Amino acid sequence: LAKTTQPISMDSYEGQEVNITCSHNNIATNDYITWYQQFPSQGPRFIIQGYKTKVTNEVASLFIPADRKSSTLSLPRVSLSDTAVYYCLVGDLIYSTLTFGKGTMLLVSP
């Protein structure tokens, strides 16, 4: 399974755009990139998933360069409720097992 590296923590203010980058240098051809959000004492919540280029949904965008060795989760106009831990995961969807890294603790301040 590809190992991921993320910043341990990030700080932002309400209304700003936040970009969290994840490195996955040994990503395999069949691997997809998935991001989850977790609040304290809750299960992770799926945010977005992609394979290449750009994916956008109602809550975030995911940018993946051509070499796929990194990815960036973009959260537009964050609010206080976006304070959480964000996990980047890389894996083969067929086998489905997820390996969680340490995640990025995002703190949004007023």
Place this chain on the structure above:
Amino acid sequence: GAVVSQHPSRVICKSGTSVKIECRSLDFQATTMFWYRQFPKQSLMLMATSNEGSKATYEQGVEKDKFLINHASLTLSTLTVTSAHPEDSSFYICSALPRRTGAYEQYFGPGTRLTVT
């Protein structure tokens, strides 16, 4: 849609007793269910993978005789912590993979906080 529930949300038990945690997919059938454990300020650690009707596959270092997993139906998986000890105190989270073509998103339950005294 895609809601996963866990019961109980919190449980306190005495050392040496067994505790059963249920994980249900409420509005979909799950091909596979997963069990994770999370210690305070740490990431999730996969414990085991279970497919309906077959034996669970445990990750290295997880004792299969201590953490019994039963995946009796496409909507229910149970984790039983047998002879619990204080070091088993943790946050246990299940997830489910929908049984439909093109579904690659795991949906997580809200977690169960186990405290062994």
